Amino acid sequence: MLLRKNDVVAGALKLLDAEGLDGLTMRKVAAVLGVQAGALYRHYANKKALLDAMAEKVVEGVGTPAPTGPWDRQLEILAGRLRRCLLTHRDGARVVAGTFVAESNTLASGKAFLDALGSAGVPPERAGWITFALKYYVFGHTIEEQAQVELAQAGQWPRDVTVEAGHDPAVVIAVRSVAEADPAARFAYGLRLFLDGIAANIPAASRTAPASPDPLTDAPAHRTR
Amino acid sequence: MLLRKNDVVAGALKLLDAEGLDGLTMRKVAAVLGVQAGALYRHYANKKALLDAMAEKVVEGVGTPAPTGPWDRQLEILAGRLRRCLLTHRDGARVVAGTFVAESNTLASGKAFLDALGSAGVPPERAGWITFALKYYVFGHTIEEQAQVELAQAGQWPRDVTVEAGHDPAVVIAVRSVAEADPAARFAYGLRLFLDGIAANIPAASRTAPASPDPLTDAPAHRTR
DNA sequence: ACCTGAACACCGTTCAAGT
DNA sequence: ACCTGAACACCGTTCAAGT
Numbered sequence: 001m002l003l004r005k006n007d008v009v010a011g012a013l014k015l016l017d018a019e020g021l022d023g024l025t026m027r028k029v030a031a032v033l034g035v036q037a038g039a040l041y042r043h044y045a046n047k048k049a050l051l052d053a054m055a056e057k058v059v060e061g062v063g064t065p066a067p068t069g070p071w072d073r074q075l076e077i078l079a080g081r082l083r084r085c086l087l088t089h090r091d092g093a094r095v096v097a098g099t100f101v102a103e104s105n106t107l108a109s110g111k112a113f114l115d116a117l118g119s120a121g122v123p124p125e126r127a128g129w130i131t132f133a134l135k136y137y138v139f140g141h142t143i144e145e146q147a148q149v150e151l152a153q154a155g156q157w158p159r160d161v162t163v164e165a166g167h168d169p170a171v172v173i174a175v176r177s178v179a180e181a182d183p184a185a186r187f188a189y190g191l192r193l194f195l196d197g198i199a200a201n202i203p204a205a206s207r208t209a210p211a212s213p214d215p216l217t218d219a220p221a222h223r224t225r
Numbered sequence: 226m227l228l229r230k231n232d233v234v235a236g237a238l239k240l241l242d243a244e245g246l247d248g249l250t251m252r253k254v255a256a257v258l259g260v261q262a263g264a265l266y267r268h269y270a271n272k273k274a275l276l277d278a279m280a281e282k283v284v285e286g287v288g289t290p291a292p293t294g295p296w297d298r299q300l301e302i303l304a305g306r307l308r309r310c311l312l313t314h315r316d317g318a319r320v321v322a323g324t325f326v327a328e329s330n331t332l333a334s335g336k337a338f339l340d341a342l343g344s345a346g347v348p349p350e351r352a353g354w355i356t357f358a359l360k361y362y363v364f365g366h367t368i369e370e371q372a373q374v375e376l377a378q379a380g381q382w383p384r385d386v387t388v389e390a391g392h393d394p395a396v397v398i399a400v401r402s403v404a405e406a407d408p409a410a411r412f413a414y415g416l417r418l419f420l421d422g423i424a425a426n427i428p429a430a431s432r433t434a435p436a437s438p439d440p441l442t443d444a445p446a447h448r449t450r
Numbered sequence: 451a452c453c454t455g456a457a458c459a460c461c462g463t464t465c466a467a468g469t
Numbered sequence: 470a471c472c473t474g475a476a477c478a479c480c481g482t483t484c485a486a487g488t
Contacts, residue, residue, distance in 0.1 A: 003471080003472090025460090025461065025462080026461085026462060026463080027460090027461075027462085035471095035472070035473090036472065036473055036474075037462080037463085038463080038464075038465080038472075038473070038474080038475095039471070039472050039473075041462095041463070041464080042470080042471060042472075043471095046462075046463075047462065047463090097365075100372070102384070107393070107396055110396055110399070110400075111393060111395065111396050114395045114396065114399050115395070118395065124394075124395050124398040124399050124402070125398060125399070125402035126402075126414075127395075127399055128398065128399030128400060128401075128402040128403045129402060129403060129406065129411050129414055129415060130415070130418065131399060132366075132369070132403050132411075132415075133362060133365075133366070133415035133418065133419075135365070136361060136362050136364070136365025136366055136369075136415075137358060137361050137362055137365070139361070139365055140358075140360070140361025140362070140364055140365050141357075141358070141361055144357070144361075147325070159327070168332065168336060169349075170336065170339045170340070170343065170349050170352075171332060171335055171336050171339065173349040173350060173353065174335070174339050174349050174350070174352055174353030174356060175335075175353060176353075177349070177350035177351075177353040177354060178353045178354060178357050181354065186354050186357075189351075189354055190354060190355070190357075190358035190361075192422075193355065193358065193419060193422035193423055193425075193426060194358075194418060194419055194422050195422065196421070196422035196425040196426060197417075197418035197419050197420065197421040197422030197423075197425065198418055198422075199425075200418075200421040200422065200424075200425055201418060201421060228452080228453090250479090250480065250481080251480085251481060251482085252479090252480075252481085260452095260453070260454090261453065261454055261455070262481080262482085263453075263454070263455080263456095263482080263483075263484080264452070264453050264454075266481095266482070266483080267451080267452060267453075268452095271481075271482075272481065272482090
C-alpha cells in the first residue's frame, strides 16, 4: 500500500508518543509504517523536514476558531490552546519549538495572536515583538512541564533540591514551589503577568475610545489601570 | 599530559564555538584535546554530564556581583547578564536551556533573581514562579537570536516571509519587524513588558511605604527592605 | 589513575536495482 | 512512482589491555 505524506506524519507522531523525541529515528518511523528507512526520503527530504511537518500538524487548531472577547482574554485563549496542543503529544513543545515553519496552521496561529493585539490598538510591528515574546513564554513553560513528566517517568523527579540548592532556604522554597505547583495554574499566572505588562503599555483609549499618542511606538509608557 | 575536568569543558566550549551544538560530538571533543574518545568517560559519565558542566561554566558571572538599584533594575541587569553570557558561545542558549543543573553558578544566578524579587516584597513561592517565567523569556529570545545567526551563516536568512506568510500583510509586517529589529532592543522591550506586569501586581506600598494587602498571595505583603 | 584500540549497537542519508 | 537492500560515514558508549 502506497504511503502518503499524511501517513508518514501520523506514524511519526505515534512513534513520538511511544518513545519521545530522543527515540524518534527515521528507521523506527519506517518500521512503524512497515517500510524501509530509505523509503521515507521519497516523501520528506530529510528528518528536519519531517519534524517541520509534525510541528505544523501539532499546532492545528490553535488559531481557529478565532477567539472572542477582550484582547487579553483572546490572548489567554490562544496561549492556552497552544499549550494544550503541545501537551497532546509527548515532547510536543520541544518538537514545535525546534522548528521554524511557515505553513498554514502555524501562520493561522500567529495571525490570531496578531489580530488580538491589533484589536487592542497595538501596531503590527510591536504586535510581532509581543507575539514572539508570548510564544517564548508558552514554549519555555511547556517544555519544562513536559521535561518534568519525562524525569518523573525515569524516577529522577522530584530531585532533592534541598541538598542540591546548597541549603539556601529561598532557593529551596522557590524550586519546590515550581516543582509542586499545578502546571496549569503556574502557566496562567505567568501569562497574566505578561498580559498585565502589555496592558500597562496600551493607552486606555484603545479599549474604550479613539486613539491617543501611543507609548508602544515612541513616547514613554504610562499606566492605564 | 593528564586531563582535568576543566580542560575537557574548555575543549568542548572551544569546539562548540567552532562547530555549533550539532557538531559537538564526544569524538571531536576528544580530538581537540588530543585524546581518544573513550578517555573522556574517565572525566564525565556521559555526554549529558559534559553538557551540564558546559552550561554551568557558561552562566558563570550571571549572579555575581549582586546587582544594585530598584528591584526591576536589578532584574534588567540579571536578565541582561544572562543573555550576554549565553551569547558568548555559539548555541550557548540551547546548551544551557537543555540542562537542569544545580551547581554553584546556576544556583547563584537563581538566587540573585529571587533576591531581587524578594526586595520588591514578592514572597519566595511566587518569586520562584516569576523567576522561571523570566528565564523562559530570556532563553526563548536568545535561542532564536542565535538561530538567526546560524541561518544567516547558512544563507537561509532572512527568509522570504512575504511569500511564506501567504501575503497576509499583518503577518508579513510582524515577522519582518522581528527579523529586522536590533535584538538587544527587542529583548529589552519584551523584558520591560514582563517587569511592568510584575509591578502591576506588587502593592505600590512595597516600594515606598509599609505593607498593604498583597494580590500576589492570600496573605499581607511584607516589606523586606 | 588515565588512556588506547577496538568493538558494539546504533544513527541519517544515498542510490542502484527492482516492481 | 515508490520501495528494497545494501552501503557510507558517522554516532555514544564500553572495556580489556597497556602505561
